[in-house]
Amino acid sequence: MITNAMSAAVGGMTAQATRFLHIGNNIANSSTTGYKANDAIFAETLALVSGSAPNGSRLQPGAGVAVLGTESDFSRGQIIDDTDDYHISILGDGFFPVTLGGDDYVTKAGDFSLVPNPDTGTGGFVMMRPNGSMLQGHDGTGTITSGSGGVVHFDAAPTSINIGVDGSISVLPGSVTVTRGNIGLRHFINPDGLVRDEAQMYIEDPQASPVGTSYVVPGQQDTGFLRQRSLEQSNVDLTNEFTKMIVTQRNFQANAKTITTADELLNTAINVKR
Numbered sequence: 001m002i003t004n005a006m007s008a009a010v011g012g013m014t015a016q017a018t019r020f021l022h023i024g025n026n027i028a029n030s031s032t033t034g035y036k037a038n039d040a041i042f043a044e045t046l047a048l049v050s051g052s053a054p055n056g057s058r059l060q061p062g063a064g065v066a067v068l069g070t071e072s073d074f075s076r077g078q079i080i081d082d083t084d085d086y087h088i089s090i091l092g093d094g095f096f097p098v099t100l101g102g103d104d105y106v107t108k109a110g111d112f113s114l115v116p117n118p119d120t121g122t123g124g125f126v127m128m129r130p131n132g133s134m135l136q137g138h139d140g141t142g143t144i145t146s147g148s149g150g151v152v153h154f155d156a157a158p159t160s161i162n163i164g165v166d167g168s169i170s171v172l173p174g175s176v177t178v179t180r181g182n183i184g185l186r187h188f189i190n191p192d193g194l195v196r197d198e199a200q201m202y203i204e205d206p207q208a209s210p211v212g213t214s215y216v217v218p219g220q221q222d223t224g225f226l227r228q229r230s231l232e233q234s235n236v237d238l239t240n241e242f243t244k245m246i247v248t249q250r251n252f253q254a255n256a257k258t259i260t261t262a263d264e265l266l267n268t269a270i271n272v273k274r
Contacts, residue, residue, distance in 0.1 A: 002269075004047070004063065006262045011064035012255035015042055018067050019248050026236045034077070034109030034200045035234040039244075041068040074191045077235035079227060085161050086112045086127055089232040092224015094185030094216065098201065100133040102147050105201040106186045106194070107133070111231055114157060125154040131199035137169075137180035142214035145180070153179040165225035167218045184215020185223040 019040040029035040047063035079089050088110035090096070095106035112127040112135055127135040136145070137152040144150065158171035167183035186204070188194065193207030204210060211221055219225040 002262050002265050004061070006259050008045075008062065008064035009255040009258035009262070011045070011066070012258070013252055015040070015065045015067050016248050016252040016255065020245070020252070022070065023241050023245050023248065026241050027238065030234050030236040030238055030241075032200065032234050033111045034107060034232050035236065036072045036074055036077075036108065036200075037234075037236045037241075038070050038072040038196075041071050042066070043068050070196075071192050072196075073235060075235055077233040079230050079232055081230045084113075084229060085163075086114050087229055087231050088112065088163060088183070089227045089230040090185065090218070090224045091227055092219075092222055093191075094187050094218060094223030095202070097136040097144070097150075097184065097186055097215065098129065098133040099136055099147050099151060100131070100201070103203075104136070104146050105133060105197060105203060107199075107201045108232055109200040114154070114161075117153065119148055122153070123155075125157050126151050129199070131201075133199065133201060135183065137167075138182050138184050138215050139180055140182050142184055142217070144184075144214060150180065152181060152183070155179075163226060163228040165219060165227070167226055182215075183218065183226065185218050187211040187216050187221055187223045 019042075022038055022040050026037045043066050045063040045066045047061060074093070076091070079091070088096070090108065090110065095108060096110055098105050098107055107129070109129065111129055113130075114125050115128045117124045117126045118132075129135075134148065134151045136150040138144070138150075152169065154171070155177045156175070158173070158176045160172040162170045163183065164170070167185070169178050169181040169183065171178055187210070188204075189209035189211065191202075191208060193205050193209065194202035195205050197203055216223045
């Protein structure tokens with residue numbers, strides 16, 4: 001039983017180290033646009049031991065802790081207004097659809113800029129994030145077109161752009177043609193089912209339970225309206241993270257103390273007979 005206690009404590013130290021990794025990552029991204037704080041999910045590892053008391057109570061000491069996964073806090077971060085016409089924030093639970101390298105993602109970060117289309121064969125301009133992911137849109141039907149074939153496209157650089165709260169894009173001069181000039185959003189019942197990727201992007205997964213197979217008009221189905229010339233900031237609460245850091249450190253130390261105490265008990269047992 002003593003060695004089992006040592007094993008449980010080792011598992012506890014490993015679990016706390018994993019939580020500390022989450023805390024460090026949150027603090028590092030406290031100024032990252034659209035970042036969502038995350039934490040480790042713990043669960044008891046139960047070792048069922050045979051035997052029971054007359055009242056039916058069984059001897060069931062736990063065998064430590066397991067790290068089941070990561071859960072994210074998808075609450076909205078602070079919205080900061082700026083003067084960039086291509087910056088957009090979402091005032092709700094929706095996600096922007098973007099594409100990078102032919103793969104589709106969703107993101108909360110609306111830090112787009114107008115840049116020349118990397119597809120030189122098509123030409124024109126697209127709305128791109130700093131990591132190279134491009135905003136996808138639709139022609140008003142909500143139909144999702146995967147990859148670069150679904151991006152919002154301008155045949156020339158507009159001198160003025162207006163992005164409505166419903167995702168509709170209008171530009172000046174009127175001679176500029178906007179293809180797929182409606183920004184639709186994706187919405188998920190269980191956003192924790194999304195697979196995290198780099199640059200605040202997520203990969204859709206059936207476990208996330210996406211709402212529908214088409215884009216949702218901003219403002220409908222709890223997606224939230226769009227706000228032009230603004231960005232959603234990280235939702236990391238530094239006060240909360242530093243508090244968790246202290247608690248995690250103490251838990252790590254307590255598990256280490258369990259190991260040293262169990263070692264002393266083993267030494268006592270060994271030295272009973274000399």
